[in-house]
Amino acid sequence: MSKITDIAVIGGGASGLAAAIEAKNVMPKARVVILEKLDRVGKKLLATGNGRCNLSNMDMGSHHYHGSVKNVMRIINGTPTAKEFFGSIGVVCSADSKGRIYPRSNSAATVLNALRLRAKELGIIERCGFETNFIESTPDCFRISSEKGEKYPCKRVIVAAGGYAAPQFGTDGSVIRLLRSNGCHTTKICPAVAPLRVRPELLKGLKGVRAKGKVTALSAGRILKEETGEIQFTESSLSGICVFNMAHLISQYDGKLTLRLDLASDMDMEQLVGYLRIIQYQRSSCTLEELLTGLFVRNLAFYLTKRALGKPLTEPISALKEADLRTIAQLIKNLDFEVLGSAPWKEAQVTSGGISGDCVDEQLQLRGAKGIFLCGEILDVDGDCGGYNLQWAWSSGIMAGRCCANSLRGALL
Ligand SMILES: Cc1cc2nc3c(=O)[nH]c(=O)nc-3n(C[C@H](O)[C@H](O)[C@H](O)COP(=O)(O)OP(=O)(O)OC[C@H]3O[C@@H](n4cnc5c(N)ncnc54)[C@H](O)[C@@H]3O)c2cc1C
Structure with a gap:
């Protein structure tokens, strides 16, 4: 068995690295060990922000976070900002026009x-x-065991092993299950920041298409959330940041979620119908194929015309009635897709749900097992796309590391 360690951090991802660094800053004499399952730490970090690492956002606020941990903003405000934290370790950061913060190098x-x-x-x-x-938990210490039967005795534990999202980076929910078997309760768990699956037959001809627009999530006719941005169509799902940000709603509205796309959110209904009237006049000698090609890429233009009118595209534009123009405009502004679920874990970036907020105190210490601290995605916190999840990882890691180290005062060898 190894020599007793002061603090063992389970998981060498974003929150685990931040926790270990803060613990050592607070208690330089403490022996701190990161126990990582993969062959190196921080593999997921390298993939974040498409390799650029969107590590925080200028617009911090509780409305960007979801889950049962109540004091998310208190923890974020009680720890250094990402710019301060990374500045202190030599990384210069800057924000883009949408407030998303990246390292100046644009490299994770x-x-x-x-x-x-x-x-x-x-x-x-x-x-x-x-x-x-x-x-x-023994009377003298905690003992952490590995798959291979190794044992690591330690005085304190910080659990930073992530959730279920992106198992290709080492996170398969195994430590959530372990804590659950030790009495922690979990909230409903599902992929967040993920594409949403819809009926594939409704996406025929749209694979690879990208369009700007507004996405509205509805349940039983009630608007839950709206977001504008680029929408991407795949063979069986809708994707893009504004869709990703709706995924967390599935845990609450499973089976009853509709996404409504407004593909002309910069025009109101009358402006759109007016535009279609002009096109009908200008392209009177053309077929329906050319009705929407001034607004959308060809595949999307054909799809919308066919779905709205149910007519062959070889028919003349001149034959359209005013009611037809309104039907098309109506569909462009209200293209509905019933959500079947989210994409699988390997396509998700974040876990919605996790160890319930009730299980930890203000210091992120387990109420039922003093000496064990939790941070990062393992807890029931998920943020919107845009740097919010990494900000939670840094802040909760720093808070857990700080409180864990402070709890050791007077207990060092
Ligand atoms: C492709 C992708 C892109 C993303 N881009 C962004 C972005 O740009 N901005 C943003 O804010 N968020 C982004 N995220 C989300 C963000 O990366 C996570 O929310 C964040 O990394 C969570 O930090 P964590 O420390 O809780 O967990 P992780 O970073 O997942 O780290 C957990 C670590 O624990 C290890 N581990 C798991 N089980 C065990 C075990 N049994 N024993 C020992 N070790 C274990 C894992 O191998 C892993 O190294 C992205 C996620 C993905 C998948």
């Missing part, structure tokens, strides 16, 4: 490299290839 590798350099400088030990499968 810069972020991971800086975290690892700081961890190394502080003497934090990375123990990779250690897949935690048991946490035992």
Whole structure:
């Protein structure tokens, strides 16, 4: 068995690295070890923001977070901003026109490299290839066991093992299940920040199409959320940031969610009908194929005309009646898709649900097991797309690391 460690951090992702660094900053003499299941820490981080790492956002607010942890903003406001935290480890950050914060290098590798350099400088030990499968509480310490039967005794534990999303980066929910078997309760778990599945027959001809528009999520006719941006169509799902941000609603409205696309959100109904009248006049010698090609890419133009009118595209534009123009405009502004569910975990970026907020105190310490702290996506917090999830990982990691280290005062060897 290894020498007793002061703090063992389970999971070397975003929140685990932040937690370990903060714990060591607060308690430089503490022996801090990161136990990571994969062959290296921070693999998921490298894939974030399409390799650019959207690490935070200028517009922080509770409306960007969902889940049962009540004090998310208190934790975020009680820890350094991402710019301050990364500035302190040499990473210069800047925001784009939408307020999304990236490293100035536009490279996620810069972020991971800086975290690892700081961890190394502080003497934090990375123990990779250690897949935690048991946490035992003894009268003297905690004992963390791995799949291979290794045991790690420690005085405190920080659990930063993530959720279920993107299992290709090591996160398969195994530690959530482990905590559940130890008495923690979980909220409903489903993919968030993910494409949403709809009936594939309704997407025929649209695969690969991208369009700007407004997405409205509705349940039983009630508007739940609206967002504008680029909508992407795949063979069986709707995608794009504004769709991703609706995925967390599935856990509440499972089976009763509709996405309404307004593909001309910059025009009102009368402006759109007026535009169609002009096109009908200008292109009077053309077939229906040319009715919407000034508004949309060809595949989408054909799809909308066919779905609205149910007529062959070889018919002349001149034969359209005023009512037909209104039917088309109506569909362009109200293209409805019933949501069948979200895309599988490997396509999701975040986990909605997790260890319930009731299970941890203000310091993110488990109420039922003093000495064990939780941070990051393992908790029931999910943020919108745009840097909110990494901000939660940094802030909750720093808070857990700080409180965990403080709880050790007077207990160091
Ligand atoms: C493709 C992709 C792009 C993303 N882009 C962004 C973005 O640009 N901005 C943003 O804000 N968010 C983004 N996210 C979400 C963000 O990456 C996560 O919310 C964040 O990484 C969660 O941090 P975490 O520390 O809780 O978990 P993770 O970063 O997932 O780290 C958990 C670690 O624990 C390890 N682990 C798991 N089980 C065990 C075990 N049993 N024993 C030991 N170790 C274990 C895992 O291998 C992993 O290294 C993205 C996610 C994905 C998948």
